[in-house]
Amino acid sequence: MARVRHIRIENFRSIQLLDWHPSAGINCLIGPGDSGKSSILEAIDLCLGSRRTVSLTDADFYLLDxxxxxxxxxxxxxxDDSLKSMEVYGLYLRGYKAQTRAIEDEPEAAAETVLTINMTVGSDLDPVWTLVSARAEAHGQSRYLTWSDRARLSPNRIGALADHNLAWRRGSVLNRLSNERADTSAALAKAARDARVTFGDAADIQLGETLQIVTDTATALGIPTGGKPKAMLDAHSVSFSGGTIALHSADGVPLRALGVGSTRLLLAGLQRKAASEATVILIDELEYGLEPHRVIRLLGSLGAKETPAPLQAFITTHSPIALRELRGDQLFVVRKQVSAHYVTVVGSVDDVQGDHSASS
Structure with missing residues (x-):
C-alpha cells in the first residue's frame, strides 16, 4: 500500500516552511520541545485523513496570519493498481525519481508512479483537498480521491484515546485486518441485554479470523485479555450505530478499559497485521504510558529491526530507550533555522544513537 515520498508544509502552526523526503520505514522525530515534531504528524493526518470535517482555528496559521x-x-x-488507474486518476498520475528526488508532472518509465495530494486552508477556515496536476489544471479540471480510496490511504494515528480503533468503525484498524463484516440486523431487533449474548455467539463465527489475529497479537505482546477476546454489542452504546460492535475481554469487559500503554501497544501490533491495507502509522510521544521494555516491544511490532520495513511510521519521542533501539537512519532531528524547518537524518554510524541518548 502507499507510502509517503515527499512532504511540504507551509504556514501551519509553528512551521512557516518544511520540505522533507521521509524514509520508507521508521521516521522517528527527535528534537527539543516546541520544535514542530507534533505539528508534522498533525499535518500528515490532516492531509491524508479520511475525515469529512476538520476543525481549524486562527491559531493553526503561522503567526496567526x-x-x-x-x-x-x-x-x-x-x-496499488487501483490508484494507478488511467480511467480514474490518469491526468493526476505523476513520476518520482528516487535518486534525484525529483517529482515530474507526468509518469515516466524510469520513475515511480505517484499521486500528490494537497490540502489548502484559507481565512474562511474551510479546508479544500485536491490532487495536484499541472496537466489537469491546464485543462481546467480538478478532483480528489474517491471516498473509498481516501479511507484506504488514511493513516492510523495511535493516541491516548483508542475507542475508535477498538470497535468495528469506519477506518478503524479492526476493519482493516480482514474482509470479514458482521451482520447485526437480527441482534439489533432484540433488547440490548439479550442482543449482547446473541450477537456475541454469532460474532465468534463471523469475525473469527479478526479475533484470532487480535488474540495472537495480544499474546505475543504480553497484553492480558483473559483469554480469547469476544466481539459483543457494546452495552454503553446509546444507539446501535457505528461502533456498536466493540472488542471485549473473554469476561465481557470492554478492552477500552485497558491501560493507555496496553492499548497503544495492542493497536501498534494490530496495525502491523493490517499493513496490506494501511501502511502509514502516526504515534506522538511513543513512550507515553509504556515502561521501557514495552517501548522496545512497540518498536519491534512496527518492524524497526526488519528490512524492508513493513510499515512507514512517523513517531515523536524524547525517550532515550527509543534512541538506543533505533538505527541512526531511523532518527530525524527537527530544527528551525531562520524562516524554515529542516528534518535531518542523524546518520548510519552504529554508535551515533549513543551520542544522542547521552545528550537527551
Whole structure:
C-alpha cells in the first residue's frame, strides 16, 4: 500500500516552511520541545485523513496570519493498481525519481508512479483537498480521491484515546485486518441485554479470523485479555450505530478499559497485521504510558529491526530507550533555522544513537 515520498508544509502552526523526503520505514522525530515534531504528524493526518470535517482555528496559521493560506502537500508512492488507474486518476498520475528526488508532472518509465495530494486552508477556515496536476489544471479540471480510496490511504494515528480503533468503525484498524463484516440486523431487533449474548455467539463465527489475529497479537505482546477476546454489542452504546460492535475481554469487559500503554501497544501490533491495507502509522510521544521494555516491544511490532520495513511510521519521542533501539537512519532531528524547518537524518554510524541518548 502507499507510502509517503515527499512532504511540504507551509504556514501551519509553528512551521512557516518544511520540505522533507521521509524514509520508507521508521521516521522517528527527535528534537527539543516546541520544535514542530507534533505539528508534522498533525499535518500528515490532516492531509491524508479520511475525515469529512476538520476543525481549524486562527491559531493553526503561522503567526496567526490568516492571509497566508495553510498548504500541506504530500506525494504518495508504492501505489496499488487501483490508484494507478488511467480511467480514474490518469491526468493526476505523476513520476518520482528516487535518486534525484525529483517529482515530474507526468509518469515516466524510469520513475515511480505517484499521486500528490494537497490540502489548502484559507481565512474562511474551510479546508479544500485536491490532487495536484499541472496537466489537469491546464485543462481546467480538478478532483480528489474517491471516498473509498481516501479511507484506504488514511493513516492510523495511535493516541491516548483508542475507542475508535477498538470497535468495528469506519477506518478503524479492526476493519482493516480482514474482509470479514458482521451482520447485526437480527441482534439489533432484540433488547440490548439479550442482543449482547446473541450477537456475541454469532460474532465468534463471523469475525473469527479478526479475533484470532487480535488474540495472537495480544499474546505475543504480553497484553492480558483473559483469554480469547469476544466481539459483543457494546452495552454503553446509546444507539446501535457505528461502533456498536466493540472488542471485549473473554469476561465481557470492554478492552477500552485497558491501560493507555496496553492499548497503544495492542493497536501498534494490530496495525502491523493490517499493513496490506494501511501502511502509514502516526504515534506522538511513543513512550507515553509504556515502561521501557514495552517501548522496545512497540518498536519491534512496527518492524524497526526488519528490512524492508513493513510499515512507514512517523513517531515523536524524547525517550532515550527509543534512541538506543533505533538505527541512526531511523532518527530525524527537527530544527528551525531562520524562516524554515529542516528534518535531518542523524546518520548510519552504529554508535551515533549513543551520542544522542547521552545528550537527551
Amino acid at each position: 490568516v492571509e497566508q493560506s495553510i498548504s500541506i502537500t504530500i506525494t504518495l508512492g508504492e501505489l
